[in-house]
Amino acid sequence: MKKIIRSTNDLLLAVLMGGLSIFLLLSKKIITGVENGLAAAIGLGKRTNNILQGAFFALTKVIPMDLAIEDMKKNNYNSYFKKAGQKIVDMNNQAVDLGVQASVKVEIPAAWADATDEPVAEPKNMTPFVRDIVMPLDKQQGDKLPVSVFQKYGVLDGTWENGTSVYSKRGVATKVPKWNPDACIQCNRCSMCCPHAAIRPVLLTDEEKAGVPDSFVTAPAKGLGKDAPKYNFRMQLSPYDCLGCGVCLTACPAKDALTWAPFEEMKSEQPLFDDVAMNESYLKKDVISDKSVKNVQFAKPYFQFSAACAGCAETTYIKLLSQLFGDRMYVGNAAGCSSAISGGAPILPYCRDCKGHGPAWEHSLFEDNAEFAFGFYHAQDAIRKELLIRIEALKNAGVAAEEAAAYLADWNDREKSREVSDALIAALEKAEQTDEVKYILDNREFLAKKSVWAVGGDGWAYDIGFGGIDHVMAQNQDVNLLVLDTEVYSNTGGQSSKATPTSATAKFAASGKKVAKKDLGAILMQYGYVYVAQVAMGADQAQTLKALREAESYDGPSIVICYCPCLEQHIKAGMGTSQDEMKKAVECGYWHLYRYDPRRIAEGKNPFQLDSKEPDTDKVMDFLMGENRFASLKNNFPDKADALYAKEVEDVKARYERYKKLAED
Template identity: 25%
Template sequence: MTTTQQQQDLFDLLDAEDFRERIVGCYNAGTAEEELPADLSVARSLIAPGTAALRDFSYIAPDIPVLDHENCVGCMECVTECPDTAILAKVVPAGEYERRLAAIDDPAEKEQFAGHFNRTRKYWDAVEKKGGEPGMFGIFIDPTKCKGCAECVEVCGDHQALHMEPKDQRGLDWFRTGWRHFRELPDTPDEYISERVLTDMMLSAEAVGTYVGGAGSCMGCGEATALRMMLAATAFVHGKDNIGLVAATGCNTVYASTYPYNPYTVPWMNSLFENAATTAAGVRLRWNQMGWNQKKLWALGGDGGMFDIGFQALSRLLASGLDVNVLILDTQVYSNTGGQTSTASFFGQEAKLSAFGKARPGKVEKRKEAAQIAMMHPDVYVAQTTCAHPNHFYRAVMGANEYPGPAVIVVYNTCQPEHGVGDNMSSHQAKLAVETRAFPLLIHDPRAGESLAERISLKGNPALKEDWATDPRTGQPLTFVDFARTEGRFRKHFDQDGNPDQSLLDCMAQRLQNWRQLQELAGLR
C-alpha cells in the first residue's frame, strides 16, 4: 500500500477538520446532545489530534500567573514544569522585536507587549558576545489552558519573575491579547536553541507542540508534565512524525481522551490496564515490517498498568529485545480508580485498601522497585528520574530513544489529591523524594560496560557515598521521615508532638536499605 493510499484511508476513517469544527464546536457550545447525530467516530473510538487546544479552562480558577519580566532570566523552568502547556516562551531577534513593538499603535497594548520580554544573559548577552543578533526572551500565559495551580510560580522560586493575581484584576481580555501576540510571533529561530541546554527544547515549536494542553488532568498533575517532557525530548531529536504511543488505561488515558478532547498531536492508542506492553510489541513488529524502524514507540502506564496487573506483560516485553520504550508514571497509588494501594506504594502509606487504624498502620508490604527488576532483564536500558530534575529526565529519555532495544523509565509523579499536597507542589515534592532517598535517581545503560558498577550511574543524587544527605538549613540528616512529614498520606504516623511511629521508622529503614543496595550495585560501597 502506498503512503498516499494510507493517508486517504485515514482521511476516510476520520475527517479531522470536520471533527474539530462540527463535533468539538458543538461540545464547546454545549449543544452536542441536541445537535449531533449518532457519531461514527465515537463508535470507532477515534478523536482527531490536538482537539484539546480548542478547550477553554479560563473559568476554572480565580487566579492566574503574571510575569514580572524584569526578573526573568530565561531559565525555562516554568515552561518545562507546567502540566498544561499554559505557559510558553519564545525568543525574538532584536530587530524583529522592535518592528513588532513599533507596529502597535495603542500605548497600553504596546506596554503590555513589552512587558512579556526581557534581555537575558542567556539569549541576549551570550549571543551578542558571539557576534550574533541578540534575542528578546518572552514568556506568555494562555488563559484558556491555565488551571491556576501555581506550579510555575513555585519553580520560579527566588527569581520572583512570576506571581499569582486574581483574573478580574486585569481581566481575561488582557491575557487573551498577550496570547494573541504569542501566536502571531514567529517561531524561535534555531540559533537561539542550544542542544547543550536541554531545557531549550521547549522553545522548539515542533517539540512543545506534541502536547497542546486542554487535557482534563488535575491541577498541577505531575503525570502531565512527564508526558510533555518525554514528548518534547523525543520530538526535538527525532521529529514529531516519528512518534507513536500505546497507553494503558489509567489517569493518562482518561484526561487525554475525554471526548472530544485530545491533547496529543502524535498518534496514540489506548489498551486495557494489562495490555499496553503487549500491544506495543505488536505495533513495533508491524512497524518493522513496514520499514518504520526509525520511529520511536512509547508504552505508557501507571502503577496498575506496569507495576501490578500489567507487570507480566512488561517483563515479557523486556525479554523480547524489541525496540520499545516504556514510561512508567509512578504515583505510588491507583490514582485513576480512587486512590487504592499498589505494589509501588510505600510501606505505611495510607490509601484505600490500606487504611490506617489500630489493626494496620497503612500498607504493610514493602514497595516494589520496578527499576531494579527491569535492570535484571538482559540488555535493558533503565532510568529512574523526576520532572523536577529536567537535565536528568531529558538525558534519560534521549538515552532510551538512542538505545537499540527495550528501555524503561520510571518517573516519580506527584498526585496531589492522593498524596495530600498542594496543587503547586509537584516539583517540590519530587525533589524532596530524591533528597530523602524515597526515590533515588539512577540510569542503567548496558552499553556502559560489562559490570553493573560500570552500567549504573547514581549521579544527580545528593551525598552519593553517604546514607543520608544533610539539610543545609539545620545541619541534620534528611531522611524519609522528613519527606513523609510533608504529605497527607503519612500524617497519621505522627503524634501530636510530631514524633513518627514505628511503622514510619520501619519505612525509613527500608528506604535506606534500598539506597545502600543501589550504592553497592553502582560500586559506591
C-alpha cells in the first residue's frame, strides 16, 4: 500500500475506487450550496475541492487527522504556489481547516426507511433515438446497449441525431440570474454573451401573452424600430441549463436588471423556458435582424446547452454564428475544446429547427481541419452544379418553369436562397415525377446556398493546422474560418502555442514565453483577397456581429479570429468576468479589433479598418497582473519577469503602431 499511496489525493482516489464514493456523491448533492457559501466567504468562489476533502478525512478518519491536514496543505503548496502565489495557497489551506471543522450531522428521517423509488419523469418530446440510445448513455448504462440498437437507428456510420443536449437538464448551479423587468433596458447583451444559450429574450403579442402562464411576466417591448408592432418582452432563464457563471450579470449595463437568486427559488421557471422561450412559433421574423446585437438575439440559437466550462468564451462565438447562419451551415471542427463541447456524444448542442434545418457538424483532426471543411465546400458545390444543369433543363422544358427560373437567378443570394429553394421543391412535388424531377427532390438538401465554416482553436490555427489553413485560404474559394484564440492549448492541459504572448507562462514555457505572439491575421492579409477580422465580443459586440456578417457575405475566403478568455489563463477575477476581460484587453492594447475587407479595394477605399480606439498602454501591466499566467512569472522567476514584462509591453505598442499605419495608408 505504501508504494501506491503517495499523498492524501492518492488515498482519496483509492478509497473512492474501493466503494466509498457514495459519501462524496451524497455530500456533494446535499451540501453544495453550503460549501459554495464557505468557499465564497474565504475568496475561493466556487472552488470547493479542499473543503470537501477536509470533510472527507474528518468524517472517515482513514488516516490520522494531523497527517491528513499536513499532507493536504503540502499538496496545496505544490498545486497552487507556482501558478497563483502564496495568497491562493493560504486560501486553500483555510478551506482545508473549514472542511475539517464545518461538517455537521444530518439526521435522516425515520420515514426514509420505508421509502420507495419514485419514477423519474422522462424528458418531454423524446424521439425514439433519444429514448433508446441517448437516455441510457446519459445514465451511464451504455454498456448495456446491444449493437442492434445502433444498427436500428443507422448510427454505425458515425452519424448522430443532433440537438440531444436539450434533454440533459443538469441543474448544477446553486444560484442563477433573476430578471427584473423594471430595471431591464432590453439591450439583449446578456443573451449575446451567455455561453450556454440559457437566457433568451422573448417577444409575444397581446394575444400570445394571454395564452401563456401568468407567471410569464413581461414588460412592453422597446427599441425594436418605429415600424415594429407592439410586443411584450421578457428575458427568460433556463434554471436547469444555467451553470451559474455570472457572465450575463457582469456584461449587463443596467443596474439590478439581473440579480442572483437561489436555484431552488428559480427552478419553477423551467417550464416557462421550455414551453415559451423555446417555442419557435413565438419567433418574430419581422424583428430578427443580423444588423444589430439586440435584434439578432431574437433568432434561434442552433447551438445550445453545451458541456463547456462555466463562463467559456468560445461557445459565445459559436452560438452567435449559429444564430446567423445555422439553418444552412456546414461545420468542420478541429480537435480541441470546441470539438469536445460540440460533439461529446450523447450530448450534441447543434440542433435543428421545426422545419428540420440546422447545421451539419463533423469533427476533424488538428492538422487537416481547414482541408476537411474545404472538402465540405467542394462536395456540396459539385452536387449543386449537377442540380443546376437539371433545373435549367426543366425550365427549358416548361416544368415548374417560373420557380426554376427564380431559383437559377437567386440560389446564390443568401437572403433569397432558402425561399426560392422551398418554392422550387413545392412546385416539383406537384409535377410529373420524371427521373430529372426525382433527382432534384432526392438532393433537395443541397439546393439552398450553404455557409461552410472551419472552426477550431489557436493550436490548430496558429500551429499544427496552419499549413492547411494557408493552403485553403490561398484557393480563393468561399470558405470561412472561425479561430477561437485562447492563446494556449486549452484542451490538452495548457501547453504553449504560437498564439501565446511574450511573458505568459504555460507548459513548455514555464519560465515565460520568450517570443512575441504570431500575428495570424497580418500573415493572411498579405494575400490581398482574404477577408480577415479580429474580434473580442466583450469589448464590442456590434463589431463582432459585423465581422461575422461581412466574412460570410464575402464571396471568397475569410477568417475571423476571436479572443477567448479561458480557464487556462487563470483570470484572478474568475471566468464570470470573461467578457470584462476582453474589454480590458482591448482598452490597454493587448488585443486589437480590426477588419480587412478586400471588397473595399474596388471601391477605392483602404481595405484595413482599425475598429478599436487608441489604447491606454499604461494599463497593460494592470491587465497582465490580473491573470495568473502572467503574474505567476514574478513568483517563480523574479530575475526574468521584469524583462519579459517589458518586452510584452513593447510588443503591444509595436503591434498597435503597425495596425495604425495600415489604417492610415
